[in-house]
Amino acid sequence: MNEPIRLDGRVALVTGAGRGLGRAHALELAARGAKVLVNDLGCGLFGDGEDPSVAEAVVSEIETAGGEAASNALAIEKPENAEAIVEHAVERFGRLDIVVNNAGFLRRRPFADHTPEMVDDILAVHVKGSYFISQAAFAVMEQQRYGRFIFTASPGGTRGNPWVTAYGAAKAGIIGLAQCVALAGEPHNITANVISPFAATRMGDAMETKSPQEEIGEHAELLADVLDPRHASAAVIYLASEGCALNHTILTVGGGRVALSAMIIGDGWQMPDGALLTPEAVRDHLPEVLDLSKGTNPTSSDQEGSAFLKPAIKAAMAGHESENRSS
Numbered sequence: 126m127n128e129p130i131r132l133d134g135r136v137a138l139v140t141g142a143g144r145g146l147g148r149a150h151a152l153e154l155a156a157r158g159a160k161v162l163v164n165d166l167g168c169g170l171f172g173d174g175e176d177p178s179v180a181e182a183v184v185s186e187i188e189t190a191g192g193e194a195a196s197n198a199l200a201i202e203k204p205e206n207a208e209a210i211v212e213h214a215v216e217r218f219g220r221l222d223i224v225v226n227n228a229g230f231l232r233r234r235p236f237a238d239h240t241p242e243m244v245d246d247i248l249a250v251h252v253k254g255s256y257f258i259s260q261a262a263f264a265v266m267e268q269q270r271y272g273r274f275i276f277t278a279s280p281g282g283t284r285g286n287p288w289v290t291a292y293g294a295a296k297a298g299i300i301g302l303a304q305c306v307a308l309a310g311e312p313h314n315i316t317a318n319v320i321s322p323f324a325a326t327r328m329g330d331a332m333e334t335k336s337p338q339e340e341i342g343e344h345a346e347l348l349a350d351v352l353d354p355r356h357a358s359a360a361v362i363y364l365a366s367e368g369c370a371l372n373h374t375i376l377t378v379g380g381g382r383v384a385l386s387a388m389i390i391g392d393g394w395q396m397p398d399g400a401l402l403t404p405e406a407v408r409d410h411l412p413e414v415l416d417l418s419k420g421t422n423p424t425s426s427d428q429e430g431s432a433f434l435k436p437a438i439k440a441a442m443a444g445h446e447s448e449n450r451s452s
């Protein structure tokens with residue numbers, strides 16, 4: 126248990142690894158012994174432009190520290206690019222064990238001001254980018270019978286933020302994707318987990334989130350330490366390690382703190398005797414409907430369906446029996 130986590134012999138791909146969180150993940154993966162493909166388009170905060178030197182600079186940092194890495198500047202959201210990025214990792218390093226889906230950009234503006242193009246761009250980079258990279262990598266991992274996916278969600282997607290509607294939708298979409306990949310990977314020793322980070326990066330700053338500033342008050346100089354992206358990288362390293370048995374989880378991480386974030390379903394309220402649910406019953410039983418004290422966190426749609434519908438089937442059977450008795 127006291128052994129440090131090592132990733133020697135492992136090959137990792139980190140998308141958007143030229144800056145911010147991705148850069149911190151790539152540096153730590155390499156420091157722990159993994160060979161890293163540093164992918165980054167080198168675009169602006171809003172997805173504009175490109176600059177291959179952004180990924181190259183991180184490769185230099187890794188090499189200077191004695192690690193092994195290669196750079197790739199393709200945009201992740203095109204399926205042919207995603208294929209090429211995964212091929213690059215495999216051709217260069219011989220396998221692919223770890224994929225950190227991290228690249229992305231932001232649009233922060235009122236709901237009404239999101240144009241269809243902005244919505245397309247945001248959904249493309251986050252959802253399609255993570256999708257196509259994972260699909261290409263999955264084929265390699267399936268053959269290896271080993272793989273570790275780490276997806277990047279956001280509190281904007283798990284909990285909502287009125288200024289980032291497209292981004293929030295994309296980040297929640299990534300969770301759905303990760304949950305499906307987690308189940309598809311189970312028979313092949315492939316896991317998929319999600320981090321939902323808080324970090325001081327150009328994107329974190331552009332979010333203009335009030336909460337940390339309000340909490341920290343006059344100790345603003347502490348914010349850079351509290352929101353150091355390396356806190357999030359620690360969760361990434363653990364989720365990327367062979368010894369990590371977690372699958373299908375979401376970890377919120379930041380400021381030296383890490384916690385399970387879950388979509389809990391309550392025990393709910395059941396209409397008796399198989400009768401048709403009415404709007405009035407929903408209204409009149411709201412306390413039971415909203416009660417999370419017996420909440421669970423199902424690990425697949427099948428599991429939720431079985432647990433949720435069991436009482437409904439029992440109620441329907443009870444209704445059917447009493448009908449039979451009275452007829």
Ligand SMILES: NC(=O)c1ccc[n+]([C@@H]2O[C@H](COP(=O)([O-])OP(=O)(O)OC[C@H]3O[C@@H](n4cnc5c(N)ncnc54)[C@H](O)[C@@H]3O)[C@@H](O)[C@H]2O)c1
Binds near residue numbers: 144146164168227229
């Ligand atoms: N910083 C936070 O507090 C925070 C919170 C929640 C989620 N996130 C998520 O973490 C991830 C990293 O964000 P960050 O804060 O480090 O931002 P960042 O802007 O510092 O870094 C993102 C990197 O992704 C690259 N990138 C963008 N589009 C790309 C594309 N199409 N192909 C390849 N590379 C591309 C950019 O060039 C950039 O270097 C993002 O998915 C973001 O949504 C960040």
